[in-house]
Amino acid sequence: MRGQLVLLVMMALTPFLALAALRANERAARARQATEERVLSAARQVRWRVEDRVHNIRAMLVATAHTVRVDPAAVAANDSVLRAIRDGLGDVEAVTNLWVHDRAGANVGTSLRPLPDRASVAAGDRRYFRDLLRTGRAAVGDPVRARGDTSFWTVTFAEPVRDRDGALRGAVLGTVRLRSLARTLVQAGLPAGASATLVDANGVVLGGTGADSLAIGRALATARAAAPAEGVGEVTADDGTRLLVAHTRLPGLGWRVHVAMPRRAALVDVESEIRRDVLLALLTLVVSLGLALAVARRLVQPLEALAEDAQRLAAGEPPGPARHAATGELETLAEAFHEMAATIAARTAALHRSEQRHRLMFDASPLPIYMVDLETYRFLAVNDAAVAQYGWSRAEFAELTLLDIRPPEERLRFLSVARSLGMAQSFNDRANAGVWRHLRRDGTTMEVEIFTAITEHEGRPARLSVAIDVTARRLAERALQESQEQLRRAQKMEALGRFAGGIAHDFNNLLTGILGYCDLALLDLPDGAPEREDFQAIRLAAQRAAGLTGQILAFSRGQVVQPVPLDLNEVLAGLEPMLGRMIGEHIRLVTARAPALGAVLADPGQVEQIVVNLALNARDAMPEGGLMSLATRDERVEAHDPTHPGVPAGRWVVLELRDTGVGMDAETQARIFEPFFTTKERGKGTGLGLATVYGIVRQAGGTVRVRSAPGAGSTFTVYLPRAEAAAVEPRRAEAPAPPARGGSETVLLVEDEDAVRSIARETLARRGYEVLVAADGPAALALARRREAPIDLLLTDVVMPGMHGRALAEALLRDRPTLRVLFMSGYTEDEVLHRGVSTEALAFIAKPFTPDMLAARVRDVLDAGEGAPVLAAAGGGRD
Known part of the structure; x- marks a missing residue:
């Protein structure tokens, strides 16, 4: 009976033991597979670290390529820029030197100090340099010992340098110590007992941990044998140790990362679990002989139901309701399991809804929002507003970095600010990064104000940025500043005009008396009297003073004028012979009179004075000769026209004089219309010529603009209101009037x-x-x-x-x-x-x-x- 019971129990337990053995074997296989995956994952982690380091180096070289010029005349400037960039990198073990070479391989810039013989550092015979010229893409060299010091190995990265038309001009090289790559391997967080080795496409060691840290420059046969892009295999070391080796390839470089781990150490947990399972099975067999039949029905079915529900939960499906009755602890376990499953399902649904809300907010925002990798600055995600405003598609954005959307002159500034901001910001911190100029896909620029926050994207630190287009606001601010400056100048000129008018008034009264008494005295003196010369000299000085007073009144818009409809073309035609004699033969005069020119309502004498004063000013600006051009045209100015700053809307007749003279700086331009201001030597000018022009034009209801730069000549543009009446002939000089008659009234x-x-x-x-x-x-x-x-x-x-x-x-x-x-x-x-x-x-x-x-x-x-x-x-x- 006992034997039958034992046989019955053993027969009952045989399937269970077989199932346990099968599951143990499956678990061992899964454990081995998990171990291989763990070693392969470690290799990938090392590869990512190396990729990040290589990407940073290449990003630095790309930015450097935009700051140097492949030109023998720019060698000194390139040396200075490369040295500044090299000093700013900080990590001496990473990039030891930067170089710039032209297409022939000649060196036109280096950060090396002291400066070497440039012929000795030519790169024309280097394989990577020839590869770059042949493909037009980045290249990397073979590991070599450093020049003059054989204690460490280096590898050289090369990036093409192109001009604005995209033509290849040369290359920027960066020499990197392989020890810095070895540190990257050490920092990758390898499993205990594992070692990592980085090799190039030829199987030459570039860096490693453990024993391979000293093997830089040696060729490994196992490395050359690895053909697939990545995988896991077993090899036997020189000392007979079986190694579990995972390898993966760096795209674009041909480099490989090998992570090796002793098989015994890698599978020690698996073998231990197998031994433990065998012992547990034997113990179970011994203990379960008496209990197997009693507890089998109550134990197996609830556990299998829970296992099935666990598998459904692991597959992302909600577990079903309890289908098998259970009592005691199993019932409590089943209830706890289903409660846990319901909680996980609810939280998963809430997380999904939250992600949908954030995605909707991200995509529906009217402001451009983008997320970039915190270290590489590569775009990770952009919203629809960013695509619309910048012009790149999402796929194109994925190939860009923040450096690519900035003008070349702002890239170094961005790198500096980004580094400082990255050190100052912590997770979820928000900051205003200021106003920047960004490039659209069509090459146009815009000004944007950036707000950033540090966040996380797929397990990696990232920066979330919002870009607000402030181009219109900045233009309006500059326009407001310019209009305020124009108002200030107008108020200043108005005050000067009132002051000048008051001075002219007092002089007019004094000069009336002087001229009158001189004329009366001359009438009383007989011809030949010696006093006549004195009075004539006094009268001449008074007439000159009256002329200056007239110019002051013209500036203050104070002359008594007799405006009539005038054709500026007729005025220029009458003045042209005199202007030719006045400016001299060393200056060529060219006139361009627009046909069917509109009339202006102005005093003919004052218009002639405008032309003469502008011509004299241009003549003085061209002491060595040059070209003076006079032109007329009709123009209609719309409200707030940016091409005519300071000119009110309306129809204008324009008189424009250009010269090829010495030009003026901004400080001089701000004062040229002030009375008595002159750049001539003492005694060579009164400083009233352009002030008179300003006063006459303003009195006629017009305005005058000046554009000039040192060495680039000057352009004076006079705007006069167009009159609807037909122009009249300019008055001509009349014969002297006879002496005035008297009377008895x-x-x-x-x-x-x-x-x-x-x-x-x-x-x-x-x-x-x-x-x-x-x-x-x-x-x-x-x-x-x-x-x-x-x-x-x-x-x-x-x-x-x-x-x-x-x-x-x-x-x-x-x-x-x-x-x-x-x-x-x-x-x-x-x-x-x-x-x-x-x-x-x-x-x-x-x-x-x-x-x-x-x-x-x-x-x-x-x-x-x-x-x-x-x-x-x-x-x-x-x-």
Whole structure:
């Protein structure tokens, strides 16, 4: 009975023992496979580390290729740049030297110190250099001992240098110590007992750990035998040790990484588990003889159900409901297992929903967002907005780095800032990286403000960046700054104009007296009197002073003008012969007059003054000769036109003068229109020529722009408002007028300036007029009320203390409607209009004037009839 029971139990246990043996064998196979996968994974980890190091080296060489020039004339500059880059790398064990060679292999730059004989470092005979010239792609050399020092080995990386057209100009070389690659192998985190070896395509050791760390430069037969890209095999070492060896190939280089591990050490856990399984099986057989039949039904079925549910859970499927009844601990285990499975399923679903939300936010953002590898700067992901704004597809982005979307001049700055930012930022930190210039796919640039954060992408550290296009904002800021600067200059020029106008006013009163007394004295002196020469000299100096005063008034928009519709082409045609003589034969004059040119409303004399002053300025800028061109054209300027900064919208007639002279810097251009500012030597200029141009143009409602640079000549562009009326012929010089006639009429002279009042009274009295004199308006009114006899003419200043000339004329005209009125003023036409007197409506004479001019104007007014009506009132001031 016992034997039968034992036999029955053994028969019952035989399938179980067979299953246990089968599962043990399968587990051993899986364990061996897992071990091989672990060794292969370690080889891949080492390969990735080496790839990262090689990629960093090549990225540095690519950036260097954009900063050097393959030109014998740039050797010194290349040496300086390469030395700065080499010093900035920091890791002396990594890159020992940088080189630049032209297509012939001649060296045109090195970071080596002291500088070597460049002929001795030519690269034309190097295999990798010939490969680079043949393929146009990056190349790598064979391991060699360092020059002058055989204690360490190096390998050279080469990157092509191309010009803007893509033509191959040469190569940038970087010499790397193989010991730095060996450190990469050590830092790869190999399993205990494993060793790594890096070999080139010929099986020559480039670096290793353990015993292979001393085998650099030696050829390994096992390495050359490895044909597949990667795999795991067993080899026998020289000492008879069986090794489990995993190998993988670095794409593009032909290098291989070998990770070796003693088979005994690799499978020690597997063999231990096998022995333990055998012992457990024997113990189970002994113990289970009495219990197998009793517990088989209750134990096997629930466990198999849990195993099936575990497999479903491992496959990513939700486990089904409990299908087999269980009691006690098995029931608790089943319930705990299903509760765990439900929790994992819920968390997986929540994680999936969260990933979908973040992906939706990433793709739907209107701002460009991209994620790049923290070490290589290679793009890992971009959203639709980035694709639309930059122009590259997602596939093209995957081949680019952050260096590729930056102009060459900003790449070194980016590397510096990225390194500093990387050291300062930690995980999930957000930072504003500032404003940068980025390249689109079509080669155009834009300005973007970058916000970054450190995150993780597929287990690797990454940088998430948001790019905001601020090109329009930056343009607006620059335009606002430029308009503010123009406003400041306009306010400055306006203040200078008012100041200059006040000075000219005082001079006009003084010069009226000087010129008048000189003319009267000359009339009283007989011909041949020695005093005549003195008075004529005084009169000449006064006339020159009057000319300067006129220029000051022109700058302050203060000359009395008589605008008429003009054709600028006709003005230039009349001036061209004179300009040719004025600028000299050493300067060639070219004119280009636009056909059917529009008319401008301006004073002909002032327009001629603009042309002459600009021509004289251009002549002085070309002492050695050159080309002066004058051109006219019609232009329509739209609002906020960036090609015409500072020019209001409207229709303009443009006069442009260009010269090939010495040009001006920005500081000089900012002051050229200021009165009395000159770059000429002392005594060679008044500094009023361009100031006069500015004043005349502004008085005519136009504007003037200047573009210049040292050594590049200057261009003055005058914009005058286009007039709709037809142009009239420019006035021609008239014959000298005959001496003014006198008369016997009564003239009421009102002037607050003593000198002007005295010379006017003397001038008119000598010509037979009865002159009544008053120093201001109230005195003139009192004198007129006392006089019952007629008064034929009121000669009055426009602005006087107490009562303006206009108010005085109105008061006198109420009692004497036939009174003629002649106004005089040293102020500008704008000032006259500001105070309610128009020179077109009333008779007017501008200061300074000579006695003949005054006598002629008085006679004209008296002969013309009644005076025109007086215009509206104006404010106070002084004349």
